[in-house]
Amino acid sequence: MHKNILLKNQKGYQKNITNYNYMIVYQSNKKGFIEDVISNEIDTKIKEAYIKQIGRRPSDSEANSWSNSMLHMNNVLLDNEIDNDLGVSIEFQIPMTSKRIDFILTGIGEDLRDKVVVIELKQWQHVQLTDKDAMVKTKYGFGTKETVHPSYQAWTYALLLENYNSTIQDYNIELVPCAYLHNYSDDGIITNQFYQEYIEKAPLFFKNDSHKLRSFIKDHLKKGDKNEILYKIEHGRIRPSKHLADTISEMIKGNTSFLMIDEQKLVFETAIKMCNNSLHNGEKKVLIVEGGPGTGKSVVAVNLLSEFTKRELLAKYISKNAAPREVYASKLSGSFKKSFINNLFGGSGAFYDIENNIFDVLIVDEAHRLNLKSGLYQNIGENQISEIIDAAKFSIFFIDNDQRIHVSDIGSKEYISQIAKQKGISSYNLKLESQFRCNGSDGYLAWLDNMLQIRETANFRLSSEDYDFKIFEDPKALLDAIKEKNKINNESRMVAGYCWDWKSKKDNNQYDVVIDEFDFRMKWNLTEDGSKWIISEKSIDQIGCIHTCQGLELDYVGVIVGNDISYNNGLVITDVTKRSTNDMSVKGLRTKVKIDDDEGIKNAERIIKNTYRTLMTRGIKGCYVYFCDNNLKEYFYQNISTSKAVESIRTDIHDVRIEKEVAEWVKYVDYLPFYSVKAACGNFGEGEIVNEEGWVKVEGFGKLNRNMFVVRAKGNSMQPKICDGELCVFRTNVVGSRNGKIVLVKHESLNDPDYGSYTIKLYKSEKTGDKIIDSEWYHQNIILEPLNKEYNKILLNEYDTYVVVGEFCGVVDSVK
Incomplete structure (x- = not known):
């Protein structure tokens, strides 16, 4: 388990430092490991220790992999020139995650430095090349799936340890990663030049390379582990490295994307004070920050991440949607590619098996998108909000109740407060109100809410003084206008409601968003860009959806409003049956609407209206729109103040130069x-x-x-x-x-x-x-x-x- 030690640094603020006993399933030295393998006890010992440590039985495939991989590692280590006192550790859990390092060897290098060789073991026999950075396809179960390249995996696991373990930092322990694919014959695919950057960081060894791996180990580990290196690492406290803190601080410094003003600064300073009080008093606290689109929630979140990391606190930026964290990590990383910066960003579904209070601070952006359960099939864990609160001593939730756009979204200010109260934790509410998107126009947002009939406001008409909002009769003309704006700085994109099937995902020759009347054809966002679609230069030729742009902003956004929303007899009407069957955000709602389920009808209406509210507020400078429903188009037209001349009572107005x-x-x-x-x-x-x-x-x-x-x-x-x-x-x-x-x-x-x-x-x-x-x-x-x-x-x-x-x-x- 862990214990908390209260320290005061030179600046005088209080901080908690977490000592964490890393979970290791099996630990011995080289001699003991070989004896356990030869006596056929190694898999039994690993299995028994696993059940004791993890609390559940390993899967059959996991147990089989131990039997297979340990025999191969035994053959590698059967060399008299490899010291019998090398430390051997199996299934070493990385702190703050559920990830485990397969095999670790510890000893002394030629320069007398403590060294750790990190070995990622794979049973793979074949892979397929992808066009995504550091990703391969390989067989899993009865199919194939994309996963990270083993060299990238070994390198990032080592980097994660290096960036967060105080012993490694203080004692200058060197970590050397590699990957051993003992069933794989090099076919030139996994060693393709595309992956060379990561192979150089963590070399690959194959089926016939046991002697090469043996030489690699002997080159790095000259003597046994007399210094109990792994024991020191195991009992080292978790803290961000100074290099990590300095890097993110420098990246934010001078980056105008992350400047704070007015109430953003108020929220920032309040969060710092609450965190200090929470850590000093040992009382968990929850801060909920509410704000509409463009009020600067993400700006404050990233600045807090930087500040807490600089103060040597264990902090992480969390979002349900991958797009914001991928884009912010990319903006911060500068010249780094897939660097340690990624360790500061994570998804919301990773806390169901994390020890309580392991983090000092968790910063949750787009908290309205949190789900009840985690995992691909939403069958893991109990409640993401509850799990995040449990995992941190201080948690901050940035939220906009009107941006819940998925049937599984549970995040709301009231619900987060309720969960905190049930746990006996005080929660506090702050609000960001000033508008820094949509040309700074609160009037546009209020007008849009009124137009979509989300809420009644006093803003019945939109003036061109407020915001550059244009309605297009032809979607091709809309696309041309957005492309013209994009030439300025690559910050304008097309998006649409999810009313068209994603045909091009399986057949690249197909088009997705098709409007035959205008011979308009576009494909949904490229899979190769993943969550970084919005900043990819090629993405101007594709059309994005809510999932690739929520939480992010553009200069100009072009929106195609689908047939899932229309206007008739004074009412804005939604129709969930017009959504694509590929859209999981309304899964199950079609059936509920067909049987007139009141809750289902309300949820479908809320999701569709919130989706278009979110899409139409992505643009800092302007929003250009094409409506598939003519009545809805006319309804919007009628509520825009145009520059058309109005007949005047006086006719003696002279031209003035x-x-x-x-x-x-x-x-x-x-x-x-x-x-x-x-x-x-x-x-x-x-x-x-x-x-x-x-x-x-x-x-x-x-x-x-x-x-x-x-x-x-x-x-x-x-x-x-x-x-x-x-x-x-x-x-x-x-x-x-x-x-x-x-x-x-x-x-x-x-x-x-x-x-x-x-x-x-x-x-x-x-x-x-x-x-x-x-x-x-x-x-x-x-x-x-x-x-x-x-x-x-x-x-x-x-x-x-x-x-x-x-x-x-x-x-x-x-x-x-």
Whole structure:
């Protein structure tokens, strides 16, 4: 078992250090091992120790492999030049995992350093080449499956030990990995140049290579294990190596993808403090961080992983979906390929047989995707949330309840809190709200929720000021637009709802997403790219699904909305029967819907709507969409503010020239800067650095100054005073009452049909005589009132946070 020791480092923060007794099924020296093999007792001893250590009987294939492999290893070690005191260990379990190293030899090298030879044993006789890095296909049971190359496996197992065992780090113990395929005759496939990088790190030995492996052992291990090397390793504490901590810290440093701002920093610091308190007091704690798409959940998660690792805490980033962790590991690894960085990232199904509190911290991203059970057939373990909480002294769950897109998803803020409470563990909730995706527009997200009828919001119409959202009549034109955007930085992709079968997976000549009306044909994402599809350069020619992009972001996303969602009689309707039968995320729901099972109908609706909500929020700068259902397309069209001219009450609007540049000496003397409404609000309302779009000559406004600017009005809500398309002068930083004045206001929850989160309206305040603060009237309600009575008033209460960006000075007349 393990014990916890409380230490304080130079910086003064508390940390727990875990001492862990590594499980070893069999341990002896070379002489004892050979005697056990010759007396035919080796497999019995391994089997008995396995049952005692693991608590279950080994499978027949596992037991047979011991009998076979140990005979071959015995033949290798039958050499008088190999010291009888070499340490021999079989089935050495790697900490934090259920993985075991097959065979270990320990001794002293020629340079008198302690050395460990790690040997991965394989019964294989044939493999098939793949086009995936470090992957081969080989026979398992009655079929074949993809698995890692044995050299890669041996190398990474050794690297995992090296990066997390304090004894190996402190005593500079050298680990030497290799693989022995004692039934395999080299056919040139497993030694293909494609795998050479890993073979150089961990040499391969084959059926006729027992003498070569014997020489390899003699080259590295000159004397027996007098220093009890494995005993020291076995009792070494688990901690991340300094090299590992420094590397991930340097990779995040200066990488703008992982910069934290505002409440992201608040969550980060709160998590650090909670972790310190938890480790210091010995009390487990759970932190739940809720946030919508683009609020920075993953940014905070990766920064926490770096910080905890730097503090020598045993931390790991966890996600159910492989795509986020594969992409983040790839972004962090830089020039490293399949490097030790991968050890910091793991799946959510690996904790069912992990010892309690073995990790200091587990950081769970996309926690809404957690499942009840683990394994390919979801038949292992009991509850992933419970198992993760048990495995760590402090656990953090980043969650968005509206991104559950699979029938097996169980993660919710309420359910995680409930499990923690059942265990007597305190849980705390924080929320990330600021939007850093979708052009920073909370209005777009609220509008999308309203449009998909996920929840009713005040955002009925979307303004082009909010976000670059476009509807395409032709999917081929959509693809062309996304490809054009992708030329900029390879960060635009096509995705679709899973309404088309994955035919190309078995037949590469087939197309998957086919829309015959437009002769549109695309294939689903390439299997060779795996979870890194979204960052592969070739993937612009394929179309991704929810499973390859959830938890990740693009600059522009092109979305094909399938026939599983439509619009009729004022309702957004979902139809799970239109999903592909290949889609396991709705497995079993078709049957429930057919028999009118209420829960099944609700689950199917939730999954389909959440899927499109997730797909349509992957784009930082824009989302371009094609709808298969025409009614749904028209419904979205009707709720977008377009730039089409609206008939105006006034007809005397003159064209006003907007100069791209003017001389410095006429700026703010004869000319004022021209901005979009959104840019003006950013510049004058929030202090952002925004470049003007041009300069406008103005007259009749008195002496100009740098607090004045020009924007173009949209719509007819302020007619007859301000008409659609007119250029308006505003002045910011005006002192005095605004009551009765026309103002430009920014408010994230606004839903102005013309401007979205911004509006130009008449400012009125309602005052109550019974609320007086410091002898002044207390403003209880603010009314933003249109002059055109066909438009609705906008009400703001005393708790709303809004910014009055400027006061209206007048309309610019054309200058002859």
